[in-house]
Structure formats: C-alpha cells, structure tokens
Amino acid sequence: NTAGKPIRCRAAIARKPREPLVIEEVIVAAPKSREVRIKIICTSLCHSDINYWKLERPPAIFPRILGHEAIGVVGSIGEGVHEVVEGDTVIPMFLPDCGECADCLSKKSNLCSKYPVHCTPWVGRDESSRFTDMNGETLYHFLHVSSFTEYTVVEVARVIKVDPAIPANRAYLLSCGVSTGLGAAWKAANVEIGTTVAIFGLGAIGLAVAEGARLCGAKRIIGVDVNQDKLEIGKKFGVTDFVNPRNIGDKTVSQGWGKTVMLGVDQPEAMLTLSSFEVLHSGKSIMGSLFGGLKPKSDIPVLIKRCMDKELQLDAFVTHEVEFEDINKAFDLLLQGKSLRCVMWM
Ligand code: CXF
Ligand code: ZN
Numbered sequence: 001n002t003a004g005k006p007i008r009c010r011a012a013i014a015r016k017p018r019e020p021l022v023i024e025e026v027i028v029a030a031p032k033s034r035e036v037r038i039k040i041i042c043t044s045l046c047h048s049d050i051n052y053w054k055l056e057r058p059p060a061i062f063p064r065i066l067g068h069e070a071i072g073v074v075g076s077i078g079e080g081v082h083e084v085v086e087g088d089t090v091i092p093m094f095l096p097d098c099g100e101c102a103d104c105l106s107k108k109s110n111l112c113s114k115y116p117v118h119c120t121p122w123v124g125r126d127e128s129s130r131f132t133d134m135n136g137e138t139l140y141h142f143l144h145v146s147s148f149t150e151y152t153v154v155e156v157a158r159v160i161k162v163d164p165a166i167p168a169n170r171a172y173l174l175s176c177g178v179s180t181g182l183g184a185a186w187k188a189a190n191v192e193i194g195t196t197v198a199i200f201g202l203g204a205i206g207l208a209v210a211e212g213a214r215l216c217g218a219k220r221i222i223g224v225d226v227n228q229d230k231l232e233i234g235k236k237f238g239v240t241d242f243v244n245p246r247n248i249g250d251k252t253v254s255q256g257w258g259k260t261v262m263l264g265v266d267q268p269e270a271m272l273t274l275s276s277f278e279v280l281h282s283g284k285s286i287m288g289s290l291f292g293g294l295k296p297k298s299d300i301p302v303l304i305k306r307c308m309d310k311e312l313q314l315d316a317f318v319t320h321e322v323e324f325e326d327i328n329k330a331f332d333l334l335l336q337g338k339s340l341r342c343v344m345w346m
Contacts, residue, residue: 181208183292
C-alpha cells in the first residue's frame with residue numbers, strides 16, 4: 001500500500017526547449033489535502049504541450065512534465081477528499097470546477113473563481129511540485145495535470161469521475177481538445193437545427209466543432225483550411241463543404257449578423273488585431289471561449305453518455321497509437337500535421 005508515501009515511477013521529462021523528452025525514473029509525492037494521486041492509463045498530446053515545449057523565454061519553465069489529456073485510476077487520496085475513492089476511474093482536467101464558487105454555481109461561466117487556470121509550474125495554489133528526479137531536482141507541473149508520467153497528483157476540483165465501462169482510449173479525448181470543439185458548437189455558439197456553421201482550421205479542435213455542430217443539427221458545415229488534405233478528412237467528420245482560402249479570392253460572407261467563437265490554443269504572446277470598422281458596422285459578435293464553454297463536472301458526463309449511446313463519434317479522432325516510451329514519435333506526428341490524436345498507453 002503506497003497511500004501517504006512517495007512513489008517511484010517512469011515519466012517523460014521535457015528538460016530543454018525543443019529537445020526530445022527523456023524517459024526517466026521520478027519520485028511522485030503523496031497527495032496533499034484536497035489532492036488525488038492518479039495512475040495514468042493513457043494520455044495524449046495537445047498543441048498546448050507543444051507550445052510550452054518550444055518556449056525559449058519566460059514563461060518557459062524546465063525541467064517539466066508536460067501532458068494534460070489523460071484518463072487514469074485513483075491510486076490514493078489526500079486529506080479531505082470525499083468526491084472519489086481509490087480505484088475510481090477519473091479524467092484529470094486543466095479546467096477546475098470547484099462546485100462552490102459563484103462562477104461554478106452560475107450557468108454563465110465555466111471559469112472557476114476559486115482555482116486558477118494557468119500554465120503553472122505547480123500542482124495548485126500552494127506553489128509546490130509533487131515531482132522530483134533521481135538527483136533530487138524539482139520537476140515542474142504543467143496546466144495542473146502533468147500526465148506524461150505513470151503517476152501524477154491533481155487537485156480534486158480538477159478530477160471528473162467517469163463510468164469505467166467507457167473505453168479509456170476514447171474517454172481521455174474529452175479532457176481537452178475534443179471537448180473544446182464539441183463545447184464550442186454546443187455551448188458557446190449554441191448551434192441551432194438547420195443552421196450553417198463555418199470552421200476555420202480543421203485540426204482536432206475544428207473537427208470536433210464539426211462533430212458538435214452535426215449533433216446540434218447544423219445543415220451546412222463549411223470547413224476552411226489551407227491544407228487541401230483536410231477536404232477528405234473533413235468529410236469523415238460531417239463537413240459538407242470545403243474552402244481552401246489559397247484557392248479563392250476575397251469573398252464576402254453573410255452581412256449584418258453572425259457569431260464568431262474563438263477557441264483553441266494560441267501562442268502565449270499572440271495579439272488579436274481586428275478592423276474596428278468591420279466589428280462596429282457589421283452587427284456581428286466575436287467571443288472567446290475556454291474549453292468551449294463547458295462546465296467540466298456537469299457537461300463531461302453528458303458527453304460520456306452520448307459517446308456510450310453511440311451518438312457522439314470519437315473514433316476518428318484517434319489516428320495513431322504508440323507506447324509511452326515512444327512519446328517523441330507522437331510529438332513528430334503532431335508537429336508534421338499527420339495526426340489528430342495519438343494515444344499513448346502507459
Ligand atoms: C489551454 C492552454 C493554455 C491556457 C488555457 C487553455 N488549453 C488547452 O490546451
Ligand atoms: Zn490542450
């Protein structure tokens with residue numbers, strides 16, 4: 001029984017920007033109060049991991065355990081945890097849902113005001129790490145999850161208990177990118193039956209928007225991408241029309257109304273520039289959305305149920321599978337735009 005004790009296990013460590021991760025033995029401390037130690041079953045790579053792995057300047061932090069899309073089993077719990085017990089199947093999430101603050105209780109927000117969402121180096125609010133390497137050096141966390149390790153420690157406010165009947169290599173998809181796209185159509189844009197949706201960028205998130213729009217009853221789903229290969233890929237996800245902006249001139253789209261939802265992953269220092277004239281005079285709205293507006297603890301179980309009922313199709317998002325030792329292959333595939341999601345089994 002390892003409860004209350006440190007665990008020694010394998011992890012993939014990002015030691016320097018842009019350098020391949022290295023598999024090493026690490027020590028994972030016991031969970032503190034309101035934390036859970038999770039044995040990861042499988043994990044995957046999202047573009048945010050890549051962005052922070054590439055980062056040379058602050059907020060670059062190394063050595064670090066990246067990864068935030070995963071599913072696992074509760075190995076042990078810290079003091080004051082009542083929501084889950086050892087053996088529960090759980091999805092760790094970067095987005096918290098404390099269930100107590102004004103924002104978690106409100107339907108208008110999915111941004112918890114008690115727990116932050118930062119690309120933080122720490123497990124949570126106490127500014128400490130639960131990871132050390134075999135030389136005693138601190139290894140930093142990433143996005144409150146750090147799933148590129150056999151065991152990790154996550155705050156219980158970021159843990160969703162799920163039915164273990166759902167296949168792990170589908171359920172884990174709901175921890176970040178795919179949920180973000182599904183939520184953007186369902187919650188943020190509130191796509192209605194018979195409407196038209198345009199999706200700019202047909203990566204995993206954009207394709208998840210297509211799947212979400214299909215489930216909401218959209219009639220036309222227009223995929224926009226400069227990569228012509230996305231024409232055929234898009235069809236598998238219900239994209240009805242495809243536009244490659246490199247092949248067309250300036251085209252006027254609907255005037256006077258329309259809603260644009262911004263989502264996904266940007267570069268940490270990216271700025272948004274807009275024509276004020278076009279916003280002022282168009283009657284259009286532009287909104288941002290983190291995690292597609294989904295509230296983790298109430299909305300993820302709905303998506304899991306729709307997946308089990310075979311309404312929500314997740315299979316096509318998993319394009320590759322590699323052993324955890326081969327994690328750098330998963331980086332290469334995503335960097336080359338060859339994969340949507342690559343499952344890594346621990
Ligand atoms: C994150 C990336 C960093 C800021 C919050 C949202 N999304 C997931 O990849
Ligand atoms: Zn992500």
